[in-house]
Structures are given as structure tokens and as C-alpha cells.
Amino acid sequence: MTLLDTTSGAKIAPAATHPATPASPSAITRRVTLVVVCLATAMLMLDIAVVNTALPTIARELGSGMGGLKWVVDGYTLALATIVLSAGVWSDRLGRKAVFVWGTVVFTIASLLCTMAGTMEVLIGARIVQGLGAALLFASSLAVLADAFDDLAARAKALAIYGATIGASFAIGPVVGGVLTETLDWRAIFAVNVPIGGVMLVATRWVRESRSANPRRGDWAGQILVIVALAGLAYGLIGANDRGWSDSVTVAALAIAAAATAAFIVVERRVAEPMLPLSMFSNSSFAGGQVATFAISASMFALFVYTTIYLQGVLGMSAIEAGLVYVPGTAVMLVVAGATDQLVGRIPTWILLSVALVAVAVGLAAMTIGGVEGSGWAIAPGFALSCIGAGIFNPVMSGLVLAESHADDAGLAAGINDVFRQSGIALGVAALGAIFPAQSVLAGGSAVDFVSSLHVALWVGTGVALAGAAVCALTMRGVVAAQR
Template sequence: MRKWGPLFAVSLAAFMLLIDITIVIVALPDMASDLGSSYTDLQWVMDAYALALAAVLLGAGALADRVGRKRVFIQGTVLFTAASALCAFAPNTATLVAARALQGLGGAAMFATTLALLGLAYEGRDRGIAFGVWGAVSGAAAAVGPVLGGVLTEHIGWEAIFFINLPIGLLAIAMAARLISESYGDREARIDVPGMVAFTAGAGLLTYGLIRAGGHGWGDGLAVGVLVGAAVALAAFVVVERRTAKPMLDLGLFRRASFVGIMAGGLFTQFAAFSGFPQVSVWLQSVLGYGPVKSGLVLLPMAATAFVVAGAGGPVMARIPPRYPIGGGIVCVGVGALLLTMVDAGSDWPVLVPGLVVIGVGIGLSMPPMSAAAYASVPPEKSGVAGGALNTFRQLGFALGIAVVGVVFRAAVENSIDGTPAAGRDAH
């Protein structure tokens, strides 16, 4: 147990934070009914989490390298678990959105440190196994979320999707405290506060701008203004990092084609794989008349495929150049996303299965080697930054996907929610 204990603790926490990206999807109609939420409110229940997560990931990784990765991981898990309780007890939409943002902050501290903790805990073949298991759990978590969320919402209530985090979080905290060794980067280096502030502002504004554009269109004045502000903040970040002796992020990494490819791959896979999930869930429930559990089960093929491919292929992929499984995985995710566009007015749930399976293969192929390659791309003392950078690009991909898909489907989704209810098709 001691050998694989760090992997279990990290994977447990990763499962909890990643499942919360999608577990709320099938609960959105029940939340709207209980809290009197509008469609925009429902979007923010999801988007507040993604916004906070993307904004502070890189900074959390840099801070972890300085003050201790185990420390930041545990503190993030504590915050995430406490925020989950706040979500469950939220009396109104505003409180729920604020608590979801706190979840995102805690999740960023957890997510930014996972790759570093695993990379330092294991070597050689064991590291390949660890990244494979972590990739399997991570890939499956986002797709399992709708299933678990459906079961809990239908049989207990939407509050249960947050209560379930309490025992998981407490177990992860206890295991991490006992089984994970503390590690540091350069403890003497000063924390790059100007760079951290500039990037947090830039990433936060960029994520919010994309979300705003998804809900109101690319011509919306506020969306344009926020995106301009994001560009200014990120430009300031580049200037600060170039003038700092020990920057938070070595911009020279972006002159390496391999590093740029890893970041771009993380962004694209998240964009293509998960951005349409909210619309698919609303289609299943509002148009086909399915309940939360059945809607979640329809999405299960993606989770099962990702888990099997990543878990079985981790040790094998560790022995071949990462560009092959990463490239193949990205192609699969893109093809799967195209297959999901085959839905039309007369479609039923089986039309989703081919696309979901192919996306699952792509996630399973790409996530473990992508994570391992990101870890290997920087010196060990900067491993927290590597994890933060990759996961920042992943979350920005998710936000960009929300924006693009939201612009395309916003009117149709609002009509299906506000219009005449579907005449349920539960016979399917």
C-alpha cells in the first residue's frame, strides 16, 4: 500500500475535482427548479468553477514549487472539500456560484501539484504505470460525472452531488498526509508576485471573456472589453517574466516545439471532448425526455473507453515516443467530436455512441503521455509549473469550447427549456 499510496491519494483527489466539472450537468434542471435559476445562472454554476480553476492553476503550481507541493495539495483539498459542503447547503444561486468558485480555487491547488507529486514519487516503469492510472482516472472522471450526478439527483437530490465529495476529500487528505513525501523546487527563490498577479488576471479575464462570448455572442461589448483586458494583462505578464531573474514561467519553453505541442494538445483535447456536454445533457432531458440517470448512462461509453485505453496502455505508451499516442489521441478526439455533430431533430441517443467511444479512445491515448511529456519538459524543481501550465491550457480549452458551442446552440437550448416541454420518450 505504501508504494502505490501516493498514486491512490492523488488519483482520488483528481477524480473528485474533475468529476465536479461535469457532475452538475444532469442536475441543472433540478437546481433551476429549486433555486429559481435562469439559464444564465445555470451556466455560471459550471463556469464559476472553470473560471477560478483556470485563473490560478499556473500560480498555484509555481507557489507549490516554492512552499511545498504536498502542503499546497493538502490545503487545496481541504478548501475544495469545505467548499463542497457550502455548495450543498447553498440557499440561492448566488451562494452556489460563489461556493463553486471556491471549489475551483481549491481544485487549482490540487490539480497543479498532481503531476509533480507522481513524477517525484515514481521512476522508470512505475512512473509509466502511475501516469497511465492517473490518466485513466482523469479521463473517466469527467465522463462518469453525468452518470453519478444522475443517480444522486434522481434518488436523493441535487445537494448529494456535493455531499459525496466530503468522504472522498477527507480520505484523500488523510492518505496524502501519511503517504506522500514533501518536495520543493528552489526554496530560496522569491515568489514572482507580479508575474503571478498578471497571469491570474489574464487567465481569469480570458476565461470570463470566452464564457461571456459563448452566452451573448462574439460582438457583445462586455465580452470584447474583457478579452481586450485579458490581452493587456497577458502582455504585461510576458514583459514581467522577461525582466525577472527567476520568472514563474520560463518563456523560453515556448521556443520548444515539443512544449508548444503539448500545451496545444491539452487545449484542443479539452475543447473537442467536453465543451458540448452541457448541450448534450439538455438535449437528452429536454428533447428526448430522459431522466438524469438515463442521460448520464448515455454518456458512459466515453468514460469506460477512456479508462480501459489509458489504464491498459500506460505501461506500453511509456516505452514509445510520446508524439505517437498524443497525435493519435488528438486525431481520435477530433473525429469523435465530428461524429457528435450528426445529431438532428429526428435523432435518438444511439447516434451519440460512436462519437463518444472514439473520443474515449482519444482521451485514453493522449492523456498519460501528454502528462508525462509535460513533466519531462522542465527541470524537477519546476515540475509544479509544468503541471500548472498544462492544466491551465486544458481549462482554457474547456472555456473556449463553451464559448464556441454556446454561440451555436444558445438559442436552441433556451427554446427547449422555455418552450413547450417534450412529450417524454421514456419508452426508448
């Protein structure tokens, strides 16, 4: 039986093809592998969630404007989105354990560099390196887990623990970020990764190695072009606030992004083993799913940055208080995601996904109640409603991606979905940021102007989520249910 790496998309050779390793891993190998993978997942998810809460404090200490803050988020997500598919190829060819170890080393060193950053430029650079390490970990972690748990029943339990780790980490992330930032220092949100990374490196001695029997080739031309395309687009959008949309640098960056995108499509059509097989998008349900994934990321999750700045920069809430505002929503997201299993298979997939995105849209619209004065808790009900939508969306989308891809492409399909998820966040942060005043409210800018811009951004996010719902309704009518 051939297993699949659900991140990289490459085949995982069964244990029998590795004579040097036992036919079945030992109990200690299984336990340690599960702990190590869950530690990595918790570290990665917390690093995404805690940074948002610390952004206002980082801006004040390092003297950054909105552009710098956007790059703190986008440097990480862009690096992750652009190389995660290639990282999956590397793990299949060089060894999943080896790539996991390298990912841990890179991520840990980058976290240490973040704690030492004295300027915004250094912090952004370290965040980019963090994203590279995160891509290596994301691309290899599930493959390592699948190799250790070759029994289907045991693997199902391991994946349940893995999924619970993702949900719990995201749920507690905002509060953890607030507590560390307020009681210690914003640098603590990165410093905690160092001992965790050290434990992971020691523990990997009990993790066994695996490789693909037929690894995919690297697509270096496609890799370079996708980096240029996404980086150019983000650079143009982020800089448009300060330079203006008609500025030559902005126009040049957007033109380079467009040219690189066109060249990428040409290369992917011609190369023998493309990193992003365009033929997979001939399936309208699969293609619609990627649009929907991009929509929820570019709306709800991208707006996290700006609502956090609103809570702290406009309403004057502390980092802990701002983190607490998010707790009801993230907690309900975790509960709803678990309960959604009861709906999958009973209600058509397109209805579940469309309803989920409509809930996200209505929640974002409700958050426009927030004003220049008042309590930050006013936006909590709207955020919770959006989280209900996200709680439905995520497990249903995972099932759809696997159901609408061929068996040999299931892992690759999951990796592509992660690319759309991360690039949606990155480009959403960049594009929505162009709505806000060039002078940050954290640096003396007008609170009234910021709130007015936040309302516009929330309405834009509402429109993006509704557009995603419409795409689901139009492209997925033939899908009865996405089986997990």
C-alpha cells in the same frame, strides 16, 4: 537524486535533506499516502464529470439560463487553471503536505457551500472556491506521492494506481452524477465530497511533510494579470449571447482581456522567475503540444456541457439515462489509454497525436446525427470514437511534455500543460456557448433552434480538433517518440 513535482514544476528535495524524517518512509506512510492521494484525485475527477449530468436539473431548480450554467463549469475550471502554477510554488515553499491539507479544507468547505446554495450566484461563487481548493490539491498531490515512494519501482506501481484512479473516476462520473441527481438531489453530487474530505484530513496525519530545497519565487504580477486576462475573456464570451457582440460591456471585457494578456507577456519576459517561462515555447514540439492540448479541451471536453443539455433538455432523457449514454465512450477511453503504452516508442509521436485528434474530429462530426426527435443513443457511436482519440491523446501527450522539456523543467512543463487543458475547457465552453440561443431550451426555448446550434457547435469543434491535428503534424515531425 532530485525528484520533480509533476504538477508544480518545482524540485522536490530528497529525503536525505530532511534530517528530522526517516531516510525511507514506513510502509503505513506509503499506503496511507497512496490512499489519500487517490481519494483526492477521485474526488476532483468525479466533481468535473458529475456536474455536467446535473446541469439541467440545477438550471430548472435555480431558474438559470445558459449563461449561469456556463459559469458553473467555468468558475471551477478558470480558478483551477489560473492559480495551479502558483499553487505549486506555494507547496514547494510552505510544504507539500501543508498545501494539500489546505486544499482539502478549502475544497470540502466549498462543496458544503454548493449544497446550501439557494441561488445560481451563490453556487457559482462556491464553485470558484472549489476550483481554488482543487488547484492546491492538484499542485501538491503528486509531490506528496513522490516523497512517499522514493524507490523507482514502488513509485511506478503507485503512479499506475494513481492513473487508473483518474481513468475510472472519469469513466463512472456521468452515471454517478445521474444516479445521485435522480435518486437523491443535485446537491448530493457536492455533498459526497464532505465525508471524503473529512477522511482525507484525518488520514493526512500519517503523511509526511516535504519541501523544495530551492523553491521558486512567487510571480504575483503575472498571477494577477493571468486572472484578469482569462476572467475577462470568459466574461466577454459568455455574456455576448445576452448583451450582443457590439455591447459596450462585451467590448470592454474583451479589450481588458487583450490588454492583460499583452501586459502578462511583458511581465513574463522581464521577471526573474516567471510563472510561465516563455522560453519553453521556443521548442516548437512543446509549443505545438500545448496548442493540441487546448484544441482537444476546447472541442470535445467543452462540448460535454451542451450534449448533456441536448440529451435531457431536448430529448427528455433522465439524468441516469443521459449518464448511461456516455458510459461506452468513457469505458473505451480507459481501455485505449492503457493499450496505448504498446504504441508509444513504435509509432512517431506526431502521427499518434494527429490520428488521435482526427478521431476526435470525426467523432464530433458523427454526433451531428442527433436530431430534435429520436434516441440519445444515436450520438453514442460518435462520442465513443472521440473517446478513442482522447484515450490515445492523453498518455502520448504526457510523454511528449516530459520528453520535450529539460530535466529541471519537467514538472513545470506538466503544470503548464494542465493550464492549457483547463483553460481550453473554460474558454471552449464560453466561446461555443455564444453559438446557442440566448433563451435556454431548459427554460422554454426552441428545441429546433438548440439542435441547429448544437450541430454548428459540433462542426466548430470538429474544425478546432482538425486544426490541432495539423499543428501536431507541422511542429512535431522531429520527435520520434515521447518516452513515458
